[in-house]
Amino acid sequence: MKRTIIMLLGLLAMVAFAGEKETITVKGSDTMVILAQRWAEKYMEAHPDVTIQVTGGGSGVGLSALINGATDIANSSRPIKGSEREKLKQRFNSLGVEVKTAKDGLSVYLNDACPVRELSHAQLKGSYTGQITNWKALGGPDAKIITYGRENSSGTYVYFRDFVLGGQDFAASVQTLPGTAAVVNAVAKDKLGIGYGGAAYAKGIRMAAVKKDNNSKAYEPNAQTVKDDTYPITRYLYMYLRSRPTGAMKAYIDWILSSEGQDLVTKVGYFPIK
Amino acid sequence: MKRTITAALLLLLCAGFALAQEESKGTADEKIAEVKGAVDGINEQMAAMQSTLDALAKIKFTGYLQEQFQVADSDAAPSFAGGNFASGVHSRFLLRRGRMKLTYDNVLTQYVLQIDVAQTGLAIKDAYITVKEPWMKAFSLTTGVFDRPFGFEISYSSSSREAPERTRMYQTLFPGERDMGAKIEYATESGPLNFLNFKGGLFNGTRENIVENDNFKDFIGRLGATLPFSEQNFEIDGGISVYSGQVNVGKGNRIYKQSGKAYSIDSTTTLTLGKYFDRTYMGADVQLYYDLPIIGGMSLRGEVITGEQPGSNNANWQTANTFYNAAGNMYRRNFMGYYINYVQNVGDKNQFVLKYDEFDPNTDIASTDALNNGSNFTPGDIKFTTLGLGWIYHWDGNVKFTLYYDMVSNEKVPSTVTAASLKPYAVDLKDNVMTLRVQYKF
CATH class of the missing domain: 2.40.160 (Porin)
Structure with missing residues (x-):
């Protein structure tokens, strides 16, 4: 009888684990969603036993899902907040694991017809906080500046607010759009438009050169200026995990940080971390 | 005579084609203006909805x-x-x-009201205002x-x-x-x-x-x-x-x-x-x-x-x-x-x-x-x-x-x-x- 029970249990375990496909869920940053999809597709080609499900929604949404246990990996285009880390500590007794996966030059988008070529930190801050409302103050035509931005669940929104606006709030006149592609699209069609977002999305528009202050040199975001941080709005793109990765998750993270994974970073339009 | 008739017919055809093109162009312009008007209308509605959503998100x-x-x-x-x-x-x-907790978070100011409903009855647990510099x-x-x-x-x-x-x-x-x-x-x-x-x-x-x-x-x-x-x-x-x-x-x-x-x-x-x-x-x-x-x-x-x-x-x-x-x-x-x-x-x-x-x-x-x-x-x-x-x-x-x-x-x-x-x-x-x-x- 005892032997039968042991055999049955063994059989059950074999059925339960035989051919089981490992599934990794990834959620968060819209800035990173294309990159994350490319990584997942490429990785699954070589590892058919692993399924990677990627969705966007914004960095805040991804980190909330990580805290609630609804995703394995949260993509984020901003560092995790202290309050989010506190929640991870409360639920999982863990500080979370931060993985820097790529670098991005947070780009300032301008319409092709816009004569302005470079902008300072202060000019960007003034435009987005509502202190500067006319292109003339930025060296452009005598016309109203139309500012486009992201929703507050976006990591790009938070990063721009914290590092460019110095923590000040966006002006109410900033038009909120769902996703960086929508911001690019709006600026491409609007001669008076200005937007911000990841460098990889900059298609059909021009990227402004950005300088720290009036006495500094302006830099455009490119491989060199982002790598050596001379482009003033350089940021990391992160993956956050609840605890130290093991098994399939560890293999996937290691692959992302390998030369193969980092090659995809360049192909998508971002910049490798090494 | 035959040549004259052919030439006249060709002239008529060209004139008709040009007229049709003109009409078609006019229709397309009207359509674009119509669509643009509709899009502008949707944008206005979206802007109104967005401001409502922003307030609700707090x-x-x-x-x-x-x-x-x-x-x-x-x-x-x-x-x-x-x-x-x-x-x-x-x-x-x-x-x-x-517990039921209502928070109105306006970034630098916060209103919080929390009540507790249990077998012992209803009680106020939190009722406070926070103002951040x-x-x-x-x-x-x-x-x-x-x-x-x-x-x-x-x-x-x-x-x-x-x-x-x-x-x-x-x-x-x-x-x-x-x-x-x-x-x-x-x-x-x-x-x-x-x-x-x-x-x-x-x-x-x-x-x-x-x-x-x-x-x-x-x-x-x-x-x-x-x-x-x-x-x-x-x-x-x-x-x-x-x-x-x-x-x-x-x-x-x-x-x-x-x-x-x-x-x-x-x-x-x-x-x-x-x-x-x-x-x-x-x-x-x-x-x-x-x-x-x-x-x-x-x-x-x-x-x-x-x-x-x-x-x-x-x-x-x-x-x-x-x-x-x-x-x-x-x-x-x-x-x-x-x-x-x-x-x-x-x-x-x-x-x-x-x-x-x-x-x-x-x-x-x-x-x-x-x-x-x-x-x-x-x-x-x-x-x-x-x-x-x-x-x-x-x-x-x-x-x-x-x-x-x-x-x-x-x-x-x-x-x-x-x-x-x-x-x-x-x-x-x-x-x-x-x-x-x-x-x-x-």
């Missing part, structure tokens, strides 16, 4: 419900695990907490009813806490956890002092739902530090706290204070009328977090509090109103308590808890002193320890089940004790409690 409605089934060792068991069991009862279903965004002022800024266990939400209840020490010293007052808080995520935090303020000292009865305000504060070692997946947090308050004796009650191994009258009725007596606590707390490879995160938390507490002869806590409005005598005791709490996550779903706490309400006297004539030793002087073991299963992001067993031990008085109130404490009370709880949080 409102957060959260809450949790805790229901439990409990079994005690004996009927009418005295318990800190959700209150004493009723006479003749050793098992019960209990709606322990039913806009320059450094590091300092904030909070006024209203909110958690007293002391130690760690008060501010650790009941929905997150692994053990079903706070320790006997906290329930005795800070019943209800909240008070009415105003506090200043310092916390920042950047700058060289970002590892430090402070919260402190003045409070009525009467608990959350009792009106103030004197002009003395209690100071409560905690200075804390957070030291993360992210590369090692390790963090150590901690703080020191102080409670400096006073209790007004409005009815001229007698004041007893420990003197040697017995209580003695500290002053006469005439002298105590309207006088203030100390309620003073000092505390220190430490929390360690470490992510164990493969298994999951763990935390080890500990806290110790010592000080002087005004109480009645049978209990080491009474509301300030007891002394102000009633004629009961006040007993001033030096106390000490501590707890150690270990939590181990196993994967994403399971947590194991081990908690040990001790609370000695009167450090100047031992249970053997119950036999001394004139010691006035009462159940309010008996030391208790509690060892708790628990398992938590997180069903999903909202629901968790907790199975927890409290093993409570009391200091034993000599079996020859004559006082009827002390006789039950000659042995260990049958007051262990098993709790099976389900919580829904949103």
Whole structure:
């Protein structure tokens, strides 16, 4: 009888684990969603036993899902907040694991017809906080500046607010759009438009050169200026995990940080971390 | 003639084609203008909806419900695990907490109202306003009813806490956890002092739902530090706290204070009328977090509090109103308590808890002193320890089940004790409690 029970249990375990496909869920940053999809597709080609499900929604949404246990990996285009880390500590007794996966030059988008070529930190801050409302103050035509931005669940929104606006709030006149592609699209069609977002999305528009202050040199975001941080709005793109990765998750993270994974970073339009 | 007719027909055809092209162009332009108008209309509607959504996004409605089934060792068991069991009862279903919290968060200002709906009725738990300064965004002022800024266990939400209840020490010293007052808080995520935090303020000292009865305000504060070692997946947090308050004796009650191994009258009725007596606590707390490879995160938390507490002869806590409005005598005791709490996550779903706490309400006297004539030793002087073991299963992001067993031990008085109130404490009370709880949080 005892032997039968042991055999049955063994059989059950074999059925339960035989051919089981490992599934990794990834959620968060819209800035990173294309990159994350490319990584997942490429990785699954070589590892058919692993399924990677990627969705966007914004960095805040991804980190909330990580805290609630609804995703394995949260993509984020901003560092995790202290309050989010506190929640991870409360639920999982863990500080979370931060993985820097790529670098991005947070780009300032301008319409092709816009004569302005470079902008300072202060000019960007003034435009987005509502202190500067006319292109003339930025060296452009005598016309109203139309500012486009992201929703507050976006990591790009938070990063721009914290590092460019110095923590000040966006002006109410900033038009909120769902996703960086929508911001690019709006600026491409609007001669008076200005937007911000990841460098990889900059298609059909021009990227402004950005300088720290009036006495500094302006830099455009490119491989060199982002790598050596001379482009003033350089940021990391992160993956956050609840605890130290093991098994399939560890293999996937290691692959992302390998030369193969980092090659995809360049192909998508971002910049490798090494 | 034939050539002329052909030429005329060709001319007509060309003219007709040009006219058709003109008409078609005109129609396309009209269509574009029509679509553009429709898009502009949608954009206007979207902008209006967006402003409404932005306003709604500031409102957060959260809450949790805790229901439990409990079994005690004996009927009418005295318990800190959700209150004493009723006479003749050793098992019960209990709606322990039913919280609903409304927050309006306008970034630099915040409105919070939290109520508790349970079998005991409806009660206000939090009602406060927070205003943050806009320059450094590091300092904030909070006024209203909110958690007293002391130690760690008060501010650790009941929905997150692994053990079903706070320790006997906290329930005795800070019943209800909240008070009415105003506090200043310092916390920042950047700058060289970002590892430090402070919260402190003045409070009525009467608990959350009792009106103030004197002009003395209690100071409560905690200075804390957070030291993360992210590369090692390790963090150590901690703080020191102080409670400096006073209790007004409005009815001229007698004041007893420990003197040697017995209580003695500290002053006469005439002298105590309207006088203030100390309620003073000092505390220190430490929390360690470490992510164990493969298994999951763990935390080890500990806290110790010592000080002087005004109480009645049978209990080491009474509301300030007891002394102000009633004629009961006040007993001033030096106390000490501590707890150690270990939590181990196993994967994403399971947590194991081990908690040990001790609370000695009167450090100047031992249970053997119950036999001394004139010691006035009462159940309010008996030391208790509690060892708790628990398992938590997180069903999903909202629901968790907790199975927890409290093993409570009391200091034993000599079996020859004559006082009827002390006789039950000659042995260990049958007051262990098993709790099976389900919580829904949103």
